[in-house]
Amino acid sequence: MSQADLSIHGQVSRTSATENMTAPTFSVPAKKMAMWLFIIADSATFAGCLVAYGFTRNATPDWPRPFHSITNVAAMTLILLTSSLTMLLGIRSAQRADKPGAFRWTMITAVLGVLFAVLHLREWMGMISEGATLFHNPWGTPLFSSLFFSITGLHLLHVTGGVIALIAVGVRYQGGRYKADDLEITGLYWHFVDLVWMFVVPFVYLMNLSH
Amino acid sequence: MAAAEAQAQKTGGIGKDVAVYVCLLVLAGIQFVIAYQDISASQMFVRMLSVALIEGGLALLFFMDLSENRGLMWFVLIFTVAVILGMQYGWTDSFRLIDGVPWAK
Numbered sequence: 001m002s003q004a005d006l007s008i009h010g011q012v013s014r015t016s017a018t019e020n021m022t023a024p025t026f027s028v029p030a031k032k033m034a035m036w037l038f039i040i041a042d043s044a045t046f047a048g049c050l051v052a053y054g055f056t057r058n059a060t061p062d063w064p065r066p067f068h069s070i071t072n073v074a075a076m077t078l079i080l081l082t083s084s085l086t087m088l089l090g091i092r093s094a095q096r097a098d099k100p101g102a103f104r105w106t107m108i109t110a111v112l113g114v115l116f117a118v119l120h121l122r123e124w125m126g127m128i129s130e131g132a133t134l135f136h137n138p139w140g141t142p143l144f145s146s147l148f149f150s151i152t153g154l155h156l157l158h159v160t161g162g163v164i165a166l167i168a169v170g171v172r173y174q175g176g177r178y179k180a181d182d183l184e185i186t187g188l189y190w191h192f193v194d195l196v197w198m199f200v201v202p203f204v205y206l207m208n209l210s211h
Numbered sequence: 212m213a214a215a216e217a218q219a220q221k222t223g224g225i226g227k228d229v230a231v232y233v234c235l236l237v238l239a240g241i242q243f244v245i246a247y248q249d250i251s252a253s254q255m256f257v258r259m260l261s262v263a264l265i266e267g268g269l270a271l272l273f274f275m276d277l278s279e280n281r282g283l284m285w286f287v288l289i290f291t292v293a294v295i296l297g298m299q300y301g302w303t304d305s306f307r308l309i310d311g312v313p314w315a316k
Contacts, residue, residue: 026280026286040287040291043294044291047295051299055305058306060309074243084235088228089228195271202246206243207256
């Protein structure tokens, strides 16, 4: 392109450049994009934890398999998967501008999150009563307990944060301060928490089941 | 026009969401069945990982609506997979610890 062309098309070029700079990336609103970037970063955190766990498990002879029952973890999985569906129902209601429906489904999701956390704590209490702590493991290497409590604790922390976010965003959406998009972004986070659990259950629980 | 159709589909029935939810339940159930199979740890790991990846893919595509935005889908996949693959560099050392060091079993 010659200098003359540049001067003739200068105005057009500047305009399109400005449009390019302000256009949403991948046509995704900035808030939603920020949540996706957080999810990418957080998935690296969880992947790091699971890789460290796998490394240690592989390098440790006689890795303990202390879990006798799958009832509790099966119930927790069912609850978390169901909470993802109720979250979706909430988002779909919000997209239809059905405010009471969206609020109701969001609160049901939060209640399921609380139920999951209660079952999780019950699981922890059972293990602690058998003598497992962050630094002690009655079944062998202490690394098992520290990794178990660290990974599941990090996930529980995410669930707790998610429940708080669901209640806060749900109430503000009901009050008119937040829009359907905000509920959708919170839903993205909740689905991510569910997605992480799909990897935590097989590697941390099911592969340590005693036969 | 296409965007309007997508929005109409989004706000329409929940049949697809329920179908994905049922698929996820079935896949989670398969993981519990695998846990009781009498196979080696490495075989179990491969089977568990395969099922978990399918579950994760379904959740990403349909619950998190990545299937509706191809550009974003590739962005998320490429960055996440690249970072996670980069973390796998240390596995050889994990095998060295169990087999190659003087105190190995």
